Amino acid sequence: MGRLWHFLKVTLIAVVTTLVVIVAVLGVWAYAQLQPKDVTAGRAKWDVNMSLEAADAAALDLVSQMTLDEKIAQMHGEGFSRMMLSMVLNQTAAAVYAGDNERLGIPPLGFTDGPRGVICGRSTAFPVSMARAATWDTELEGRVGDVIGKEARAQGANYWGGLCINLVRHPSMGRAEETYGEDPWLMGEMAVAVLEGVQRHNVMACAKHFALNSQETARFKNDVQIDERTLREVYLPQFKKVVEHDVGSFMSAYNKVRGEWCGENRHLLTTILREDWGFPGFVTSDWYWGVYDGAKGVHAGLDIEMPAPKHYGDNLKELVEDGTVPEAEIDESVRRIVRTKLRFLTREDPMEYPVELAAAPEHTALAREVAEKGMVLLKNDGPLLPLDKAATKTIAVVGHLADAENTGDRGSSNVNPPYRTSALKGIRDYLGAGANVLHADGSDMAEVTRVAESADVVVIVAGSRHDEVGEYVVADLGEEDIEGMPSADGAGRLRPDGPEEKGSIVFRFPGQDEPIVMAGGDRVPLSLKGRDVTVIDTATKANDRCVVALVGGSVFTMEEWKDEVPAILMAWYFGMEGGNALARVLFGDVNPSGKMPLTTPRSESELPFFDEFADTSEYGPYHGYTLMDKEGHEPTFPFGHGLSYTAWAYDNLVVGTPKVRPDGRLDVTVDVTNTGDRAGEEVVQLYIGFEDSKVERPVKLLRAFDKVALEPGETKTVPLSVEVKDLAWYNPDAGAWEIEPMVYSVLVGPSSRTEDLLTAPFTVE
Ligand code: BGC
Numbered sequence: 001m002g003r004l005w006h007f008l009k010v011t012l013i014a015v016v017t018t019l020v021v022i023v024a025v026l027g028v029w030a031y032a033q034l035q036p037k038d039v040t041a042g043r044a045k046w047d048v049n050m051s052l053e054a055a056d057a058a059a060l061d062l063v064s065q066m067t068l069d070e071k072i073a074q075m076h077g078e079g080f081s082r083m084m085l086s087m088v089l090n091q092t093a094a095a096v097y098a099g100d101n102e103r104l105g106i107p108p109l110g111f112t113d114g115p116r117g118v119i120c121g122r123s124t125a126f127p128v129s130m131a132r133a134a135t136w137d138t139e140l141e142g143r144v145g146d147v148i149g150k151e152a153r154a155q156g157a158n159y160w161g162g163l164c165i166n167l168v169r170h171p172s173m174g175r176a177e178e179t180y181g182e183d184p185w186l187m188g189e190m191a192v193a194v195l196e197g198v199q200r201h202n203v204m205a206c207a208k209h210f211a212l213n214s215q216e217t218a219r220f221k222n223d224v225q226i227d228e229r230t231l232r233e234v235y236l237p238q239f240k241k242v243v244e245h246d247v248g249s250f251m252s253a254y255n256k257v258r259g260e261w262c263g264e265n266r267h268l269l270t271t272i273l274r275e276d277w278g279f280p281g282f283v284t285s286d287w288y289w290g291v292y293d294g295a296k297g298v299h300a301g302l303d304i305e306m307p308a309p310k311h312y313g314d315n316l317k318e319l320v321e322d323g324t325v326p327e328a329e330i331d332e333s334v335r336r337i338v339r340t341k342l343r344f345l346t347r348e349d350p351m352e353y354p355v356e357l358a359a360a361p362e363h364t365a366l367a368r369e370v371a372e373k374g375m376v377l378l379k380n381d382g383p384l385l386p387l388d389k390a391a392t393k394t395i396a397v398v399g400h401l402a403d404a405e406n407t408g409d410r411g412s413s414n415v416n417p418p419y420r421t422s423a424l425k426g427i428r429d430y431l432g433a434g435a436n437v438l439h440a441d442g443s444d445m446a447e448v449t450r451v452a453e454s455a456d457v458v459v460i461v462a463g464s465r466h467d468e469v470g471e472y473v474v475a476d477l478g479e480e481d482i483e484g485m486p487s488a489d490g491a492g493r494l495r496p497d498g499p500e501e502k503g504s505i506v507f508r509f510p511g512q513d514e515p516i517v518m519a520g521g522d523r524v525p526l527s528l529k530g531r532d533v534t535v536i537d538t539a540t541k542a543n544d545r546c547v548v549a550l551v552g553g554s555v556f557t558m559e560e561w562k563d564e565v566p567a568i569l570m571a572w573y574f575g576m577e578g579g580n581a582l583a584r585v586l587f588g589d590v591n592p593s594g595k596m597p598l599t600t601p602r603s604e605s606e607l608p609f610f611d612e613f614a615d616t617s618e619y620g621p622y623h624g625y626t627l628m629d630k631e632g633h634e635p636t637f638p639f640g641h642g643l644s645y646t647a648w649a650y651d652n653l654v655v656g657t658p659k660v661r662p663d664g665r666l667d668v669t670v671d672v673t674n675t676g677d678r679a680g681e682e683v684v685q686l687y688i689g690f691e692d693s694k695v696e697r698p699v700k701l702l703r704a705f706d707k708v709a710l711e712p713g714e715t716k717t718v719p720l721s722v723e724v725k726d727l728a729w730y731n732p733d734a735g736a737w738e739i740e741p742m743v744y745s746v747l748v749g750p751s752s753r754t755e756d757l758l759t760a761p762f763t764v765e
Contacts, residue, residue, distance in 0.1 A: 036156025114162015145197020174216025177553020181597025204248030386588025411471025426579020646676030
């Protein structure tokens with residue numbers, strides 16, 4: 001008995017000790033994994049502020065000292081385990097590293113996603129890019145970029161994948177929220193603003209997804225057909241612009257363009273990007289399924305495979321060794337990677353980056369300011385808004401999103417702030433004890449009626465969620481868990497039976513055995529879900545003072561309910577401070593000044609053809625306002641539309657340069673007056689008309705804008721200019737941009753609606 005007891009004791013001690021050791025080893029491993037790498041490693045070795053030429057010379061020299069293994073190590077990410085571990089242990093992402101080489105003093109890339117902030121750690125969650133586009137405020141977007149740059153560095157990153165500048169060809173686009181809208185000019189201006197802010201902190205910005213990644217559900221298979229002129233004039237100008245403003249990097253797209261995967265597309269990655277635009281930086285793949293053939297990728301000009309070496313690892317080494325891939329092509333890629341890293345590494349940091357910077361109070365205050373300035377007052381009959389705080393004794397806040405912490409997609413762009421403020425919380429905190437705030441979540445219509453009847457005013461919060469649109473993936477699930485769910489093979493999804501049926505769909509990615517459940521994708525149809533429309537119908541029957549606050553990242557068609565409500569506010573996915581911002585806009589502490597970066601169509605039939613499950617799609621020259629103009633459609637709300645609590649008058653459009661040379665600049669001024677009784681800000685928009693053109697052109701195109709602040713009764717003469725080179729069209733036969741000498745018109749006003757615009761002619765000689 002005694003022996004047995006002794007044996008059990010010894011065994012128990014051995015088992016416990018082993019477990020303790022395993023846990024300790026795992027703990028040490030996890031701890032080590034989670035430590036950020038030093039993205040400034042090797043800095044001391046180099047001259048300060050290396051020019052491109054100096055960095056290039058140093059890179060050439062380094063390449064000559066590298067073994068093939070060292071070269072290939074520069075060309076792929078170090079894998080996902082750090083990120084996954086952080087997700088499990090910290091419920092937030094960590095930077096993914098690539099290509100450090102201590103021996104040669106080359107720092108790693110430390111990648112973090114965006115665009116609504118920094119996805120690592122507990123960082124500031126800004127409103128989504130679409131909300132920021134609605135500010136039309138490049139100075140403000142520059143400040144957002146500045147904070148993102150600081151927080152990226154504070155989280156151990158030096159590479160920000162948040163410059164998502166795919167055009168919203170159709171508002172169903174699943175990741176519309178991550179971009180700046182339908183217009184390449186507005187998109188390019190906002191992109192430059194944020195990138196300059198980010199790169200000020202020596203964080204490389206990554207422009208993505210190059211190119212034509214304008215739909216989500218079919219992104220792994222869609223083969224976009226497009227003519228060269230449309231490609232250059234409509235879909236790429238914003239990418240070209242960020243190259244002109246020294247963007248560090250590009251990311252290729254998952255889809256195909258004219259039959260070639262974007263990651264293997266030499267026309268995009270080399271002919272256009274390097275040869276035509278002179279981009280000196282490097283290109284990374286979109287993740288996991290961005291490249292299918294290593295040799296083709298390298299030859300096309302794809303420099304780094306992220307986040308791990310599927311095709312750019314030992315298999316690439318073999319391709320070099322057997323002569324399939326010329327080593328000279330590898331050398332070129334590594335040269336581009338290393339010279340870019342050195343340029344950014346050797347710039348002096350303007351400050352230090354302690355982790356406490358993440359979500360610092362001044363950063364979250366900026367998140368609120370942006371949310372306030374991005375909200376768009378679409379409609380305001382009465383006017384019902386702003387609400388009178390003193391007179392509001394009881395307010396009802398209703399709908400399934402009223403109390404939701406709903407800041408947008410939970411795919412790659414998911415920022416995890418320390419807190420989020422729902423609409424209900426924001427309104428409650430704003431009103432304090434002075435008012436009775438009622439809430440109904442919209443699941444019980446009798447309750448909606450009850451609270452709406454007893455309130456002075458009703459705020460209905462409606463819109464979309466992360467599990468309905470975007471890049472959100474639920475998990476890798478076992479076969480038994482997915483039984484009965486609609487499924488699709490690597491080629492795409494099955495069509496669900498009806499719009500309300502659309503939910504999680506099992507998706508088998510190319511090259512992956514485990515099925516993944518995707519809940520996002522494109523948003524089809526564009527209307528609000530039935531649950532929201534029923535709440536609107538119910539609340540408006542009970543109370544005629546109803547405001548609809550729309551939450552989402554793109555537009556909603558609303559002809560079916562728009563006339564039932566006096567006021568509609570596009571609040572967007574409004575970031576961590578959004579509820580507070582919403583309250584301040586509703587009660588008039590902030591006068592709304594946002595304008596729509598998208599056209600709100602009356603019906604989807606007015607939009608370009610969109611097949612969520614497309615194998616192939618045709619992207620033509622017209623969409624958004626250019627299509628509305630061409631077809632003569634009157635949208636529900638035009639591109640550039642947005643009301644204010646004050647009123648504006650435009651007068652006296654003066655063309656200072658009635659005749660300009662092709663290398664010259666058009667200068668105009670316009671008088672804008674605040675004719676109301678509140679201070680406010682107005683976005684002044686300038687479009688160019690091409691009536692006399694010999695080639696087919698849009699009716700008009702946005703070419704300048706400015707945001708001005710005016711006191712009641714004040715008039716400002718607002719100057720606006722356009723470089724004549726920006727009026728060129730791309731002649732595919734000549735392979736060149738051409739400026740037509742002819743009479744153009746300049747149109748200036750508060751939106752893209754022709755009737756709202758003052759117009760005058762000018763001539764390019
Ligand atoms: C997305 C990219 C993102 C990357 C890394 C991809 O699936 O398309 O936008 O940067 O994942 O998270």
